[in-house]
Amino acid sequence: MKLIFLKNSALLIYLLLLLFLTLDSCTVKKNPGKNNNPDNPKNKNEIPLKLSENLESYINESEIPSKLLLQLEEWNALPTWLSKGKKSREDWLIALHENTIKMGWPKKSQDAVTKVNVSRGIELAGATTGSELSISIQESLPILLQKLLEIINGCIIAESVDEQRMKIFIDSLNFEKCISRSKLFLGFLEKIEFYDSPLSESQSPLIQSATEFLYYHEFGHILASIPDSLDFIKTELLPEEDEYEEEILADYFAFIMTSVKYEKQSPDDQFIAFSGISLAMSLILCLDFCDHSVSKNGFLETKMTSFRMSRLKHWTMISVDQKLLTPQANSGLSILWDTTDKILSSITDTTSPIFNLIYETTSQPRQNWTVARNEFVKWYTFGNRSKIIAELELVYKSAKEQTKFPKAQAALEIFEYIIDSTSHLEPELGLKESVDYFMN
Amino acid sequence: MYCNSVFDRIKLFRMIVLRFSKFVLLVIITLTLAISCKSKKHLKSESNINSLEEVLGKGWQCYAAPDEFKKAGIVLEYTKDKLYVFDSDYSDKSISGNSAIGSINYSLNTNYGGVLQLLQGLSLFSPDSNISANLSRNTIVSVNYKNTKKHVISGITAQTIAFDYSKRKLVPTSRYFLIRESQSALDLNIEIEKSVLDTLFGSIEVAKFAKASSNKFSEGKNSYVLKNEYKQALGICTLVTELDIKRGATGIQKVTLSNNPHYIPHEINISKK
Numbered sequence: 001m002k003l004i005f006l007k008n009s010a011l012l013i014y015l016l017l018l019l020f021l022t023l024d025s026c027t028v029k030k031n032p033g034k035n036n037n038p039d040n041p042k043n044k045n046e047i048p049l050k051l052s053e054n055l056e057s058y059i060n061e062s063e064i065p066s067k068l069l070l071q072l073e074e075w076n077a078l079p080t081w082l083s084k085g086k087k088s089r090e091d092w093l094i095a096l097h098e099n100t101i102k103m104g105w106p107k108k109s110q111d112a113v114t115k116v117n118v119s120r121g122i123e124l125a126g127a128t129t130g131s132e133l134s135i136s137i138q139e140s141l142p143i144l145l146q147k148l149l150e151i152i153n154g155c156i157i158a159e160s161v162d163e164q165r166m167k168i169f170i171d172s173l174n175f176e177k178c179i180s181r182s183k184l185f186l187g188f189l190e191k192i193e194f195y196d197s198p199l200s201e202s203q204s205p206l207i208q209s210a211t212e213f214l215y216y217h218e219f220g221h222i223l224a225s226i227p228d229s230l231d232f233i234k235t236e237l238l239p240e241e242d243e244y245e246e247e248i249l250a251d252y253f254a255f256i257m258t259s260v261k262y263e264k265q266s267p268d269d270q271f272i273a274f275s276g277i278s279l280a281m282s283l284i285l286c287l288d289f290c291d292h293s294v295s296k297n298g299f300l301e302t303k304m305t306s307f308r309m310s311r312l313k314h315w316t317m318i319s320v321d322q323k324l325l326t327p328q329a330n331s332g333l334s335i336l337w338d339t340t341d342k343i344l345s346s347i348t349d350t351t352s353p354i355f356n357l358i359y360e361t362t363s364q365p366r367q368n369w370t371v372a373r374n375e376f377v378k379w380y381t382f383g384n385r386s387k388i389i390a391e392l393e394l395v396y397k398s399a400k401e402q403t404k405f406p407k408a409q410a411a412l413e414i415f416e417y418i419i420d421s422t423s424h425l426e427p428e429l430g431l432k433e434s435v436d437y438f439m440n
Numbered sequence: 441m442y443c444n445s446v447f448d449r450i451k452l453f454r455m456i457v458l459r460f461s462k463f464v465l466l467v468i469i470t471l472t473l474a475i476s477c478k479s480k481k482h483l484k485s486e487s488n489i490n491s492l493e494e495v496l497g498k499g500w501q502c503y504a505a506p507d508e509f510k511k512a513g514i515v516l517e518y519t520k521d522k523l524y525v526f527d528s529d530y531s532d533k534s535i536s537g538n539s540a541i542g543s544i545n546y547s548l549n550t551n552y553g554g555v556l557q558l559l560q561g562l563s564l565f566s567p568d569s570n571i572s573a574n575l576s577r578n579t580i581v582s583v584n585y586k587n588t589k590k591h592v593i594s595g596i597t598a599q600t601i602a603f604d605y606s607k608r609k610l611v612p613t614s615r616y617f618l619i620r621e622s623q624s625a626l627d628l629n630i631e632i633e634k635s636v637l638d639t640l641f642g643s644i645e646v647a648k649f650a651k652a653s654s655n656k657f658s659e660g661k662n663s664y665v666l667k668n669e670y671k672q673a674l675g676i677c678t679l680v681t682e683l684d685i686k687r688g689a690t691g692i693q694k695v696t697l698s699n700n701p702h703y704i705p706h707e708i709n710i711s712k713k
Contacts, residue, residue, distance in 0.1 A: 126686045128684055130682045131700055224612040225612050250687075280689070288691075308691075
């Protein structure tokens with residue numbers, strides 16, 4: 001009897017288990033196992049590469065397909081800003097953010113998170129409001145600032161007036177070279193929306209100041225989204241400035257933060273801090289220039305940036321007059337901006353980096369074409385795809401029309417080579433599909 | 441020893457089943473009942489605001505005060521004064537179909553003021569009488585929505601709306617919400633305790649209304665049932681997404697759709713700007 005009872009208990013447990021399993025199998029799973037999902041990239045034919053620790057965080061954060069990042073890493077063709085220094089840039093930004101929110105801003109602003117991000121195209125920095133408050137600084141920002149600074153430095157010469165003062169001139173002897181370098185840089189901003197070059201190990205204080213200004217600007221946007229928190233810096237706007245009210249307000253906040261931070265610092269430090277503002281605004285001016293907004297009289301319009309800079313100059317001038325800042329702050333704000341303005345006034349068109357890349361590769365032996373392919377995949381991965389395709393189409397069609405020339409013939413072969421040698425990266429790369437319509 | 445072979449095992453199983461079949465049957469019946477009770481509990485709890493999410497899906501919420509503005513494609517602005525105001529209407533771009541949920545029973549914990557607001561909002565019963573009742577007294581109102589339809593804004597349309605908003609000058613202190621999906625109804629029945637309506641409007645007014653609108657009014661033991669059919673569907677439940685606004689350093693504004701649903705307070709009234 002005891003045995004039967006035991007068997008009966010076992011049977012009951014078995015029945016209960018069976019019932020439970022049946023019910024469980026009937027229940028629609030809310031989160032079906034990732035491994036069974038055919039859309040899961042892990043089920044696709046991925047390049048079996050080992051992830052570097054640095055790259056792993058980007059793969060998790062960015063929307064860029066991991067396959068492309070892994071391939072670029074394998075080719076040793078990742079952007080320099082992506083492959084090193086992320087941690088230190090992030091730590092620096094987080095420290096700046098923590099110091100800023102400690103200053104007694106409304107509690108809600110403390111919810112804002114800050115991050116260094118990787119995204120397609122050029123964003124520099126941004127503030128997101130809505131379901132979350134966040135400030136992002138683009139990973140490529142230091143390299144863009146560094147390059148612009150190099151270009152500007154190459155265009156000017158400094159001459160001592162006396163022991164304390166220096167006069168800055170445009171270097172007329174090298175101006176043509178300067179314009180040519182600027183055109184290529186602007187070409188990257190305009191036609192690719194991506195730029196890469198070796199990044200210095202140590203970040204220059206000027207680049208740091210520029211980044212700091214942009215961070216404060218974005219924090220200004222965060223505060224502007226919190227009712228009443230920026231009421232203390234209301235400024236009278238001209239009717240033509242109304243359109244740019246939010247940007248001017250955020251700039252004003254960033255200006256105040258910079259001024260407060262540097263008012264007790266040495267004139268040289270103020271010079272660097274305000275040169276940083278000038279550098280950041282000059283980069284924005286370049287991007288505004290590349291935006292191709294054309295005014296009624298046919299000139300490229302950079303109205304928004306110009307209005308913003310006029311305001312910054314105005315506030316700095318007032319602060320200098322009131323002895324809150326030294327005249328060096330004023331000089332710092334002017335030199336880089338004025339030079340950029342002069343350079344841009346001399347430019348009517350930009351150089352196509354794709355044309356340059358293909359043209360230079362035509363004189364290379366075939367075994368070296370990998371360099372062009374790697375560069376192209378990098379641009380296509382991080383840049384603005386539709387702009388790159390539009391540019392590629394122009395260069396391709398131009399080569400097609402001139403096939404009697406060996407260079408044009410070679411250019412077409414390079415196109416074929418790039419597409420064939422990247423076929424294993426499809427469909428993530430998306431190049432083949434995009435070029436099919438004009439190549440076939 | 442007892443069950444050395446498969447045959448013995450089968451024998452044992454048959455014996456147990458035969459001997460204890462009643463007991464096993466009882467267990468199965470109990471389990472079935474328990475499961476069915478659980479399912480019924482689900483159905484019953486449709487009348488509860490939170491469990492509607494279980495029926496409709498994550499992010500869904502239903503409103504105490506349904507209206508035409510609570511439909512897919514409407515963009516709401518949440519102002520710094522904490523008001524939800526109508527901002528724009530893309531509902532003509534929504535796709536509509538019969539709702540799988542059929543009818544929705546919804547019980548609302550509210551107060552007399554809330555009942556008043558509900559009746560006025562639904563144009564059900566609002567006589568011109570002075571109200572001197574204590575509007576803060578609590579009550580429960582049961583609402584049954586019939587003839588329900590579902591309206592959905594497609595992913596591409598939602599992206600287009602976000603893009604449209606990227607080009608607009610938005611108020612920095614405001615937040616913007618897009619109703620992605622909605623459930624609407626053409627018919628509704630509201631059951632209200634007799635004492636509530638009598639206290640609010642007076643039994644004479646209620647009786648007058650009952651006589652004049654017998655097709656819209658019925659009287660139970662302790663409650664009145666008010667019915668109405670609408671030409672324009674009433675938005676009763678919604679799934680809302682926030683439009684996140686990214687302001688770039690270059691002055692470019694990008695609007696994207698948040699991944700998480702947003703819950704608008706269920707008692708909210710959407711006002712016009």
